[in-house]
Amino acid sequence: MHSHHNALGLAIAPIGTASGAEIAKRRPVQPVTLLRPHAARRAARFFVEKFPGKSIYAVKANPSPDLLEILWDSGITHYDVASIAEVRLVARTLPEATLCFMHPVKAEEAIEEAYFTHGVRTFSLDTMDELQKIVRATRGANDLNLCVRIRVSSDHSKLSLASKFGVETGEVKDLLMATRQAADALGICFHVGSQAMTPAAYAEAMARVRAAIVEAAVTVDIVDVGGGFPSSYPGMEPPPLEAYFEVIHKGFENLPISYSAELWCEPGRALCAEYASVLVRVEKRRGDELYINDGAYGALFDAAHIGWRFPVQLMREEASDAKDMAFSFYGPTCDDLDHMTGPFMLPADVSAGDYIEIGMLGAYGCAMRTGFNGFGSDLKEIVEDEPMASLYGGAAREVARNNVVKL
Numbered sequence: 001m002h003s004h005h006n007a008l009g010l011a012i013a014p015i016g017t018a019s020g021a022e023i024a025k026r027r028p029v030q031p032v033t034l035l036r037p038h039a040a041r042r043a044a045r046f047f048v049e050k051f052p053g054k055s056i057y058a059v060k061a062n063p064s065p066d067l068l069e070i071l072w073d074s075g076i077t078h079y080d081v082a083s084i085a086e087v088r089l090v091a092r093t094l095p096e097a098t099l100c101f102m103h104p105v106k107a108e109e110a111i112e113e114a115y116f117t118h119g120v121r122t123f124s125l126d127t128m129d130e131l132q133k134i135v136r137a138t139r140g141a142n143d144l145n146l147c148v149r150i151r152v153s154s155d156h157s158k159l160s161l162a163s164k165f166g167v168e169t170g171e172v173k174d175l176l177m178a179t180r181q182a183a184d185a186l187g188i189c190f191h192v193g194s195q196a197m198t199p200a201a202y203a204e205a206m207a208r209v210r211a212a213i214v215e216a217a218v219t220v221d222i223v224d225v226g227g228g229f230p231s232s233y234p235g236m237e238p239p240p241l242e243a244y245f246e247v248i249h250k251g252f253e254n255l256p257i258s259y260s261a262e263l264w265c266e267p268g269r270a271l272c273a274e275y276a277s278v279l280v281r282v283e284k285r286r287g288d289e290l291y292i293n294d295g296a297y298g299a300l301f302d303a304a305h306i307g308w309r310f311p312v313q314l315m316r317e318e319a320s321d322a323k324d325m326a327f328s329f330y331g332p333t334c335d336d337l338d339h340m341t342g343p344f345m346l347p348a349d350v351s352a353g354d355y356i357e358i359g360m361l362g363a364y365g366c367a368m369r370t371g372f373n374g375f376g377s378d379l380k381e382i383v384e385d386e387p388m389a390s391l392y393g394g395a396a397r398e399v400a401r402n403n404v405v406k407l
C-alpha cells in the first residue's frame with residue numbers, strides 16, 4: 001500500500017487506486033489483495049448502532065492490524081482472541097482495547113500472561129479442569145468475567161462448530177454453579193456455527209441458555225451469543241442482519257436474568273468479509289479449468305476444502321460477447337489438492353493472461369494464506385469501489401454484463 005504525506009504530515013489517500021479495475025490495468029504478476037476500508041467501517045458501524053448489546057470482534061476471521069485499526073476507529077472496543085499470539089497482537093495494535101480470551105481450551109501460561117501482562121479479565125471455559133486452570137493461573141483473582149460455553153446445534157449453519165467445544169447438557173448445572181463461585185461476573189456463551197443462514201439458530205440456542213439458567217438457578221450477568229452472523233456469497237444469500245438482531249433481542253428479554261445483565265455477540269465473518277477481495281491472473285486454461293495464481297494455500301482455503309463459492313468477475317481490456325459458463329480453478333502449487341470446484345461463472349472465452357477478481361475474501365480468506373511452494377504474495381492496494389456483494393444497505397457493485405469489468 002502506498003500513501004504519501006502532505007506538508008502537514010497527514011496521510012493522503014493514494015491517487016489512482018480507486019477501483020480493482022484500475023489495479024488490473026497495471027497487469028500485476030502476483031495476486032493482489034484489494035482492501036476496502038469503507039466496507040469494514042460500514043459493517044462495524046452497523047453492529048455498533050444496531051446490535052442490541054456489545055459487539056466483540058472475533059480476531060481469527062482476519063487479524064490484520066490495518067483492519068483492527070479501522071474497526072477500533074469505527075467504535076468496536078472489544079476483541080475476541082483465541083491464542084496468546086492474538087492477545088499480544090491486539091494489545092500491541094490497540095493498547096486501549098478490551099480483550100476477551102474466548103477459546104475454551106487454553107495453556108495455563110497463556111492465561112497467566114493474558115491476565116497479568118495484558119489485563120485480560122474475560123475468559124471462556126467448558127470444563128471443570130479449565131476452570132481450575134484459570135483460577136490457578138490468575139492466582140485466585142476476584143475480578144474475572146467467566147463465560148461457560150454451552151453446546152448448541154449447528155444445524156442452521158454452513159460450518160459446524162458443534163462438536164469440538166461446549167459443555168454437555170448433563171454437566172451444565174455443576175459447571176455453572178462452580179464457575180459462579182470463582183467469577184465476579186458469570187456469563188453463558190455459545191456459537192451456532194459460522195454462516196448461520198437463519199435467525200432461528202439463535203432462537204434455539206437462547207432456549208438452551210434459558211434451560212441452563214433455570215436448571216442451575218444461578219445469577220447470570222452476561223449472555224454472549226457468539227459469532228455466526230452471515231455474509232453474502234453465491235447461493236448463500238441470508239436474510240437481513242436486522243432479523244437476527246431482533247430474534248436475539250427477543251430471546252434475551254425472555255431470559256430470567258438480572259436487569260443489569262449484558263448481551264454480547266462475537267461477529268467475525270460479518271465484520272470483515274466485504275473488506276477484501278483478491279485479484280488473480282489466469283496462467284493457463286484447460287477446457288473448463290482455469291489455472292490461477294492463488295489457491296488453496298493462499299486465500300482460497302475454504303473454496304478448496306469445503307467447496308465454498310465466492311463471487312468472481314473477469315477484468316479485461318475488451319468486453320466479451322461470450323456467454324457465461326461454469327469453471328473450476330487450480331491454484332499455483334504443484335499439489336492436486338490445490339483445486340477449487342466452484343462452479344465459478346465466467347465468460348466462455350476466458351483465456352491465459354486475463355485477470356479475475358474473487359470477492360468476499362476478507363473473512364477466513366486472507367487470514368489463512370501460506371507461502372507453501374513459494375507462492376503467495378503480500379501485495380495490497382486500497383480501493384474505493386464497492387465489494388461484489390453487501391449485507392449493508394444495498395451498497396454492492398452493479399453486476400457488469402457477462403460478469404466482465406472493462407478495463
Ligand SMILES: *Cc1c(COP(=O)(O)O)cnc(C)c1O
Nearest residue numbers: 058194227228229266267268269
Ligand atoms: C470463530 C469464532 C467466532 C466468529 O465466528 P464467525 O462465524 O466468523 O462470526 C466467534 N466466537 C468464537 C468463540 C469463535 O470461535
